[in-house]
Every structure is written in C-alpha cells, then in structure tokens.
Amino acid sequence: MNIKEEYYKIKGMSCPNCEITIETLLLNTNGINSVSANYNLSLLKIIYDVDIINVKEIDLLLKEKGYSLDFAISKKKSVMKYTALLSGILIILLAVFIIFSRFELFTKLNVFPSPQNNDTELIMLFVIGFLTSFHCLAMCGAINLSQSINKSNSKVNFKGTLLYNGGRVISYTIIGIIVGGIGSVFSFNAISKGIIIVIASTLMLLMGLSQLNIIPSLKKITPRLPKRFANIINNQKLKNSSPFIVGLLNGLMPCGPLQTMQIYALAVGSWYLGGLSMFIFALGTVPLMFLLGSLANIFTRNFSKKIMYISASVIMFLSLFMFSNGTNLLGLNVNALFKDNKNYVIAVINDNQQLVSYDLENGKYKSIQVNQNILVNWKINVSSKDLNSCNEEFIIKEYNLNIKLHIGENIINFTPTKKGEFTYVCWMGMRKAYIKVI
Numbered sequence: 001m002n003i004k005e006e007y008y009k010i011k012g013m014s015c016p017n018c019e020i021t022i023e024t025l026l027l028n029t030n031g032i033n034s035v036s037a038n039y040n041l042s043l044l045k046i047i048y049d050v051d052i053i054n055v056k057e058i059d060l061l062l063k064e065k066g067y068s069l070d071f072a073i074s075k076k077k078s079v080m081k082y083t084a085l086l087s088g089i090l091i092i093l094l095a096v097f098i099i100f101s102r103f104e105l106f107t108k109l110n111v112f113p114s115p116q117n118n119d120t121e122l123i124m125l126f127v128i129g130f131l132t133s134f135h136c137l138a139m140c141g142a143i144n145l146s147q148s149i150n151k152s153n154s155k156v157n158f159k160g161t162l163l164y165n166g167g168r169v170i171s172y173t174i175i176g177i178i179v180g181g182i183g184s185v186f187s188f189n190a191i192s193k194g195i196i197i198v199i200a201s202t203l204m205l206l207m208g209l210s211q212l213n214i215i216p217s218l219k220k221i222t223p224r225l226p227k228r229f230a231n232i233i234n235n236q237k238l239k240n241s242s243p244f245i246v247g248l249l250n251g252l253m254p255c256g257p258l259q260t261m262q263i264y265a266l267a268v269g270s271w272y273l274g275g276l277s278m279f280i281f282a283l284g285t286v287p288l289m290f291l292l293g294s295l296a297n298i299f300t301r302n303f304s305k306k307i308m309y310i311s312a313s314v315i316m317f318l319s320l321f322m323f324s325n326g327t328n329l330l331g332l333n334v335n336a337l338f339k340d341n342k343n344y345v346i347a348v349i350n351d352n353q354q355l356v357s358y359d360l361e362n363g364k365y366k367s368i369q370v371n372q373n374i375l376v377n378w379k380i381n382v383s384s385k386d387l388n389s390c391n392e393e394f395i396i397k398e399y400n401l402n403i404k405l406h407i408g409e410n411i412i413n414f415t416p417t418k419k420g421e422f423t424y425v426c427w428m429g430m431r432k433a434y435i436k437v438i
Contacts, residue, residue, distance in 0.1 A: 009070035129284020160243040167247020172282035180274015194329030201322035208316035325429030331397040344369035365433035378412040398422040
C-alpha cells in the first residue's frame with residue numbers, strides 16, 4: 001500500500017451539508033481511507049492509497065456531484081475576480097434599493113406573509129421555496145430518490161414520495177412555529193424589533209453572498225448545527241426505512257436557504273407567522289422533489305447549481321425588503337432620500353384644533369399634513385373588509401404612540417411640537433406613511 005495524505009481547496013460547497021455529502025461519497029469509494037471536508041475553509045483533507053485511486057479520479061467523482069478540486073488558481077487573480085464580482089452585485093443591490101425606495105415599492109409589494117393570507121405574499125414565498133428546491137435537489141437528491149423508488153422493481157413509489165415530502169413539510173412548519181414562538185416570548189418595542197430585523201436582513205444578505213461562494217470567509221457566519229449532530233441526523237436518515245421519519249429528520253439538516261427562512265421566522269416574532277411562512281416555503285420545495293423520483297436524469301447538478309445562484313439572488317433581494325421593514329420600525333425615513341412628492345391629507349383648522357379624516361385602505365396608510373403646536377383630531381374610519389392583522393396596529397415613534405385600530409371610527413389626538421416629517425408604521429414595519437408638520 002502507498003498511503004498519501006493531502007489537502008485541497010474544493011470548489012462548489014454551498015452549505016454546511018456539503019461536508020456530509022462529500023464525505024459520504026468519498027468514504028464509500030475504494031482506496032480512500034479517510035476524508036474530512038471543511039465548509040468554512042472550502043478545504044478537503046483526504047488520506048488515500050495512490051495504488052488504487054489517484055487525485056484526478058477523485059476529482060471526477062466530485063465533479064459528478066457538482067464539486068471539484070481547486071488545483072492551480074492564482075490567488076491574485078482569484079481575489080481580483082471575486083472583488084469585481086462582489087462590487088457588481090452590491091452596486092446592483094443598491095440600485096434596486098434606490099428604485100424600490102423611490103417609488104415606495106417596498107410598501108406596495110412586500111413579499112412577507114401576514115395572518116390574512118394575502119395571496120400575492122404567499123405565492124411569492126411559494127416561489128422562493130421552488131427556487132430553493134434546486135438547492136435541495138443537489139444536496140438531498142440521493143436521499144429523496146431512495147425514498148421515492150421501489151427497491152424491488154425500481155418503479156416510482158408514490159406513497160414513499162408523499163410520506164417523505166409530507167415529513168419535510170411538517171418538520172419545516174414545526175421549526176417555524178418554534179422559532180417564531182421564541183421570537184414572540186420576548187416583549188420587544190419598535191426600536192428593539194427594528195434592530196433585530198435589520199440584523200436578520202444583514203445576515204440574509206451575507207448568507208446569499210456566501211451561497212454564491214464569492215467571499216469564502218462569509219461561510220464562518222452561516223448558522224449551523226455542530227457537525228457531530230449533523231452526522232448523527234444523517235446516519236439516522238440512512239438507517240431509517242420510514243420515508244416519513246426520514247423527511248422529518250431532513251428538516252433538521254444544516255442548509256443555508258432553510259436557515260435563512262428560520263431567521264426570518266424568528267424576526268417576525270410570531271408563532272403563527274413563523275409557522276405559516278415555513279409551511280408555504282416548504283410547499284414550494286415539494287413539486288421538484290416529488291418529480292425527482294421519475295425525472296431524475298433531467299435535473300443535472302450543473303443545471304441545479306445555476307438555479308441555486310438564482311435562489312441566492314432571491315435571498316439577497318428579500319433581505320432588502322426586510323431591511324426596509326427594520327428601518328421603518330426604527331423611524332428612519334430612508335424613502336425621503338429618494339422620493340420628492342407625496343400625497344397628503346391636509347388638516348383643516350377649526351375651533352383651535354385641526355381635523356384630519358380619511359378611510360383606511362387595506363394595503364396602505366395615508367400620509368397627513370398638520371400644523372405645529374395645534375391639537376390634532378385625527379379620525380380614521382375602518383371597515384371590516386379593510387382591517388387586517390398587519391394594519392390594525394401602528395406606531396408613531398416621534399410621539400411615543402401605539403395605536404390599535406378597531407372597526408368603525410377611530411380618534412387619535414396629539415399635539416405636534418416639532419416641525420419636520422416623521423413616519424408612522426405598522427407593528428411589523430411593512431406598511432408606512434408620513435406625518436408632515438409645518
């Protein structure tokens with residue numbers, strides 16, 4: 001025997017679960033004695049018998065799964081390439097943020113779910129799940145196939161497929177409920193909630209960049225299970241014969257997009273919203289995973305990697321929405337940097353007070369213009385069809401007011417003492433309008 005120990009940089013690792021995928025593949029290969037993959041460092045340690053297998057053959061094995069050994073890349077050229085790519089992505093994201101802020105599209109097209117099951121928002125979450133399923137296909141395709149194919153006749157086992165995917169959906173939903181519930185346990189004011197959401201949005205952005213493998217050091221900030229526990233879960237999945245149990249365990253595996261959604265579930269601070277968002281997200285991953293059993297040869301690893309880049313882009317795009325929500329709760333008037341004209345309901349002065357009145361609309365609040373140092377009598381008329389769990393409560397940080405709306409006539413009184421333009425925002429930071437004091 002001619003045993004050799006070597007270290008190689010490895011390309012194509014997109015999440016912590018890649019470590020397990022690579023190690024499982026190589027350890028089941030003749031001539032390889034020991035393997036240790038490190039996602040954070042994109043590093044592979046391998047001990048093998050050069051009389052049985054060589055490095056090029058190992059590289060070919062990895063390429064079949066979408067990975068490859070990094071033999072000779074100039075460090076200087078690599079840094080320049082990734083710096084240019086990162087700069088381009090950040091410029092595009094900044095341009096998108098400016099455009100959406102300029103036309104207030106963050107408020108109009110917010111894609112995160114509300115308890116009223118807004119169809120557009122839920123469909124968007126489903127689409128995110130579908131894009132993410134290409135990542136699932138690459139990472140968990142072999143396990144999915146093992147549960148979808150009848151071992152006796154190699155035909156599609158629809159019952160096994162349904163049980164496996166049903167287990168995944170239930171697992172994701174339960175995790176969403178738990179994480180959202182943890183977020184709801186703590187009593188956060190608008191500032192605290194805004195800070196949490198801004199931090200969560202920043203993590204989402206970094207995770208998206210990490211998934212693109214642009215900055216290897218970003219992998220260190222990716223939330224993950226300890227590798228020991230991840231291996232235990234993976235071994236249980238391989239040993240267990242019940243597709244439903246395997247699907248349940250799948251929800252516990254380390255996965256970048258899944259953990260991104262879990263961070264969102266924590267940030268919304270609601271067990272219901274957390275469970276709902278994870279449920280719809282999980283449903284989005286089902287169609288492609290369900291088809292894999294019968295159409296496995298259609299979805300190549302390279303194709304799914306391209307879609308995975310789209311998934312990372314979606315994650316980064318969503319981080320902008322979450323960031324906008326967080327700044328709204330913090331009372332930061334970011335839109336004012338990009339938008340000049342707003343439509344205001346103008347206060348009418350009568351008997352030493354100023355009157356403002358309008359009807360609440362389902363998808364938005366209205367901006368108002370009032371005068372300094374005169375009592376405001378602000379009337380909002382609310383109908384049952386327009387009141388929902390997102391707009392029923394709003395916060396005016398400048399005046400330390402937390403307003404809970406009800407069906408019928410709502411009266412809010414305050415005296416504006418300072419000139420300027422201030423925001424008021426729904427309790428989730430999604431709906432925003434302005435109070436202009438002249």
